Structures are given as C-alpha cells and as structure tokens.
Amino acid sequence: MPVTIDAKPYPYALPAGKPCLIVIDMQRDFIEPGGFGDTLGNDVARLTTIVPTVKKLLDGFRRLKLPVVHTRECHKPDLSDCPPGKLNRGKGKFKIGDAGPMGRILIDGEPGNALLPELSPVPGELEMTKPGKGAFYGTELSAYLQDLQITHLIIAGVTTEVCVQTTMREANDRGYECLLVEDATESYFPEFKQTTLDMITAQGGIVGWVANCEKTLAGLERAYGV
Ligand code: C5J
Numbered sequence: 406m407p408v409t410i411d412a413k414p415y416p417y418a419l420p421a422g423k424p425c426l427i428v429i430d431m432q433r434d435f436i437e438p439g440g441f442g443d444t445l446g447n448d449v450a451r452l453t454t455i456v457p458t459v460k461k462l463l464d465g466f467r468r469l470k471l472p473v474v475h476t477r478e479c480h481k482p483d484l485s486d487c488p489p490g491k492l493n494r495g496k497g498k499f500k501i502g503d504a505g506p507m508g509r510i511l512i513d514g515e516p517g518n519a520l521l522p523e524l525s526p527v528p529g530e531l532e533m534t535k536p537g538k539g540a541f542y543g544t545e546l547s548a549y550l551q552d553l554q555i556t557h558l559i560i561a562g563v564t565t566e567v568c569v570q571t572t573m574r575e576a577n578d579r580g581y582e583c584l585l586v587e588d589a590t591e592s593y594f595p596e597f598k599q600t601t602l603d604m605i606t607a608q609g610g611i612v613g614w615v616a617n618c619e620k621t622l623a624g625l626e627r628a629y630g631v
Pocket of ligand 1: 429430435478564567568569
C-alpha cells in the first residue's frame, strides 16, 4: 500500500520513487514592494504571507533529500524570447524590459528578477528560467524530470491562478501526478486563489490534488523519512 498525503479530493498516493518540489516564481519583482507586481497596482503583502510556509516546505524536502526545482519568469536582455503579444500587453506604468525600481522588468540577471534571498536554492537544486507562464514551455524541465524518473510533482509559489495553475495543467497533460500546497501558494486576488483550488480538485481531481503544508510534510516524512 502506498503512503498517502491527506489531500482533496481524496488521498494523494506517494510514489516508490521520489517526488519533486517545484517552487514557482518566488521572485522579488512579484513579491516585494516596488517590484513589477506592485507597479501593476497589486497588493503584494498578500504574497509575502506564504514565504515562511514555502521555506518550511523547502526545509522538509532538503531534510528528506528529495529533489527541488525553482523557477523564475524572465526574458533575455534583448527580449528575443518575449513574443510581441506578451511584450505589448497591458497599460501599466512599466512594460517588460523597461527600467523599473529594481532594474529592468522581468529581465534575467536584474535585481528584481532574483528569487527572494530567504528562499534561495542550495547546491544540487535546479534554478530554471522560463519565458512563459508555464514551467514546461521553452525550458529544460521535461528532460530534467525524465532524467530523475520523476512521476509526482508537489507545487508551490505564485501566483496561484497564473504561473502555478498553468504549470500544473501543463504537468497534468504530461502525465504527472500533481499536488498543490494550498498555504504555500498565493494570489493578489483571494477569490482567484480559491477558485483555482476548486477548479483543480473538481470532478475527482481533474487537474490534481490540494493539501496544506503540514499534511504534505507529514506524508512525505512517513514515506521517505528514515
Ligand atoms: C504572473 C506569475 N502573474 N508568476 N506571473 O505574471 O504568476
């Protein structure tokens, strides 16, 4: 009998092999005051509330020696990987590539594009850039997961209804069994977060499972702890 995590819509069975944690876009530009998210008029304070929980999840994966991937949404400095439709979208103060308060918006290597320092990867973890909302589009993620023979993904990060949900749907279509950690993901819009959690778990888990951090770590400890 596989070990399970107490999840919605029903228990999530952990694999005999290792699950991988994917932490989506915990970047300064989305989370810190003065970043890109802030300049779009979003209440970034909502996103800072999950930082300790994401850290707890990371600590658990590290303690159990389970693989971790961190993503950053960004583009090359010459914007050659940014389609016109994305570049020209919106009427905010800044566009992608403009000089913002924390460097050029969504450009790889700029201060605002970095992960929050308290969630920095440790040696052995993959930090991966992505040009789209989903973590599979235009990235090495598929090859990396196949190499490690990963079949199960535990997902955290921001924002729930954009990059997190897109990644989870991409993963689901590729056959991965996905669980979203509900208190380790957040949105600028509380109603969008709740609706996303409901959409994921509807119809018998049409996209996957949802559980809180405590239950997720308890299941992982039962399955992979020594
Ligand atoms: C957005 C993201 N919201 N990481 N990016 O544009 O969800």
